[in-house]
Amino acid sequence: MNLYDIIFYLFAAITIVSAFIVVNAKNIVYAAFSLLFTFFGVSGLYVLLGADFIAIVQVMVYIGGILVLLLFGVMLTHKITSVDIKAGSVQTIPAVIIIGIFAALLIGLMYSTHWAVNPAEIPVTTTKSLGKTLVTEYVLIFELLGILLLVAMIGAATIARRDGDK
């Protein structure tokens, strides 16, 4: 067991435990904050896989952006306007069935795949090649995504606008 293993298990534990809390927490704010640790754990795993850029993007977008947005939403409704939002489990049986199928699929996949085992190596940065690929090979998709985001932003601004501001 070397350092990488320790760190891997640490991050894996963080991810799984916090994900479990996300699903099970009665208090929705707890769920939101646990999501923070899930994201963090996942990004740690990315680092271990040598995907440093993806890891940072994970932290930046999910923790810095999406999670904060989520927290804003939850807090504003939950505390300020004193609306009680509780997360509970409904429809347990269908959920169990679906999860069971999904788990069986994953486990089956795990066993049927032939894993190529490589010795652990110091990861090489991916940023440069990633950037290059984005603006050469996938430039069309990149642009389309940009337009999509722009449209979404304009749409959001229109909806958020008050009637009186027109």
Next chain:
Amino acid sequence: MKTSEEIFNILKEKFGEKITGFETDLPVEPIITVDPLAIKDVCLFLRDDDDLLFDTLMNLSGVDDANGEKTKDEEGYDVISGGTLSVYYHLDSIQKGHKVTLKVSVNRENPEVESVESVWRAADWHEREAFDMFGIVFLNHPDLRRILMPEDWDGYPLRKDYKNPEYYQGMKVPY
């Protein structure tokens, strides 16, 4: 610029019986006494008339005249029954530069005065204070609550026969 006497004459002409008197024997300022239920109309006229234009209410003060029958209760405190409470209005005209003092007197048991809050908003807090301290009820005041004392306080502290409470909400008042 008009003297109090001229203003009194104008008011007397306009309102007749509602203007109950003119006290000039006092050393500094003459006072026009008005019927408590007509005070709002009088003030409205004073504010809007082109010759008078009393645009601000400088001061409004409640007074316990303590002119009723004084007796002592068993603990030696004064108890006043009958007599009047008064409200003094000091009006000022910024545009014309003249001043006048109005006074209304109401009987102590049922002190009701028409509110002038709708004439000058300045009266709002002054009337609340007079209500708080003397228990003078200002009719048609939009928000007549105690202002300086706690909302659940008993009695009207500035009345001359006010008796210091021994307890406030079950707590001993320490004096």
Next chain:
Amino acid sequence: MYEYLNNIVGNEVITYFVVAALPLFLVVLPFALIAVLAERKVSAHMQDRLGPMRVGYHGILQTVADILKLIQKEDIIIPQADKKLFNLAPFLVFIGSYAVFAALPFSSKFIGTNAEVGIFYILAVSGFVVAGILMGGWASDNKYSLLGAMRSAAQIVSYEIPTAIVVLTLVMITGTLNLGTMSEQQTAYFWNWNILGGAGEGIQQILLIPFMVVAFTILFISTLAEVNRTPFDIPEAESELVAGFHTEYSGMKFAMFFLAEYANMFAVSAIIVSLLFGGYQSPFGYLGNTLGIPALIPFEQLFWFLSKGVFFVFVQMWLRWTLPRLRVDQLMTVCWKYLIPYAVFNLLIVGIITLI
């Protein structure tokens, strides 16, 4: 540096822990100690007074006394507070600000992690600070705290955008996300600093200067806002929100927030220094080179890095004691209507210049 420490300690895991803890004990804690005192003294002298004078000569031990007091203080948790989150929040905030130090190039021989995505990493981990602030504000069960936390989070998230755009501009010029490499490129002598066009040559360097000054202005303003300092200290505007998100905190937990604030101040100054002011490079060449003692150079670099950083911290304090505070909508206006468009425009022009 790892190899060197690894040789001494002999164990990889312990080495990592030592390396991780070094900035805390070598930089963050002493810096916080000095900065708190400096802030009090700077403010005092700007305001025609003396400041703390009792503890030690001219009060230099005042912060030590303060910290002792804070450690002893009762840890008050109001009964309505959400205890778990309330306790967790200061740590999260502190981790967020402390993690930044891992990627700061203190000297050519002393960088916590010489990660290729250094500057991007710094921008990312500050997300933890936001989450921590929201957590603290929410858990305090206090409207002022919550409002402060909301404002703070909104402010940090908004101002990350101009910061990121300016950083992108510089990444474009230097061609790297690595702060160590970036510093290395701005070799000794100040005319090689990025604020003066970088280590490039000829017309390109001169053309870049005005845009670099704009970039610096935007970066300075937006980082100032990110660390919630006056004139952007709206989240803890004491005249409106008492103390914002840390109103209910006391004792050590308050000290954590406090420490995080000062750590943050230095961190953003260090970012500005690394990006634009030559990082750890000396402005006038190295004494080690002149004297022929190469071993001296890393220490000189550490000195220059720290003094440049401290200079910008001083500027932050100076601003704090001079300027009034903006209002929350004006703050957002500054960010969205001025800084971001200018930053994007700046990015565009710099892009064109680098292509020439």
Next chain:
Amino acid sequence: MDKIKTLDVKTEELVLNMGPQHPSTHGVLRLVVELEGELIVNVKPYIGYLHRCFEKHAEAMTYPQVVPYTDRMDYLASMSNNLGYAIAVEKLMGIEVPERVEYIRVIMAELQRIASHLVALGTYGVDIGAFTPFLYCFIAREKILTLFEMTCGARLLYNYIWVGGLSHDIHPDFVRLTKEFIEYFKPKIVELNELLSYNKIFIERTANVGILPLETAVNYGVTGPVLRASGLKWDLRKNDPYSIYHKFDFEIPVGDGRMGTVGDSWDRYFVRVREMEESLKIIEQAIDQIPDGDVKAAIPRRIKPPKGTVYSRTENPKGELGYFIISDGTVNPFRVKVRAPSFVNLSVIGEMSKGHLVADLIAILGSLDIVLGEIDR
């Protein structure tokens, strides 16, 4: 679009309770603020936390004994409170005070006006987030307090201006030190303007914030710098002269809407700055002309005004301070009602702050310059 509207979630208003212990309510004022988001829907001030029954006390005291109580109303302008009361009682009794007394009273009142405005401006800076001007203002104020201390031994509550005169004569050095203060203070006003008044952020925060239209101001009975900032040249020192103010040459600064609209917070702030300059002018004129003489009028030992009422008003730093005194011919006043300027000025806050942000509420409240001691009495 219609569909979006039907999806609108009904949001409740947030009720924020500011005070009675809050850093910028300038004392123990409680404001219950109803917010929609951060916009103010309604502000309700709750006062009375500092109620000390001044009016009830006064009824149990003799006329001279009331003076120390007046100190404690507007504790930032005790001299002016003393002056107002002394003038009211003198009016009731028809006493003329010696000219020397009048001069000293005017100098004291104007020094007090500067001191009071310095606190107002300094704390206003703190409200807006600038801490340094506050300390600069307080350094200057300390110098005035030292002058007062030299005169009457107290730094805050003076009990100096008595009915029919003064408690002591001025110190022999007073004239010289006051002149020194004037020379010291003139550049300080310029410094304050450079540091705070013309600061872009400060202007952004205060201009066009909390506009008080003149009509509303008059209707609410607002007085003092707050009224003048709304554009009305109304100063009792000129419009209803008392003491010897008619002898001095000074301007009445009014709000001119230079940075925004007439009657905004910046105007209220700046009217005070300019009033300090005018006060300096008055002191400069008065300080050289103090005649010799006694500092007490020839009044009976037992002050016993005749039966009657008087309403006397003076221009306090905060506005019109009125004393309504009813005498029943005994040594005790029958009724003393104080028309406190801050009491009236505060009542307008709800009107002014509607539709503004919480941060603006602080700016508006600060620009009113209230003192709770006077509001609650």
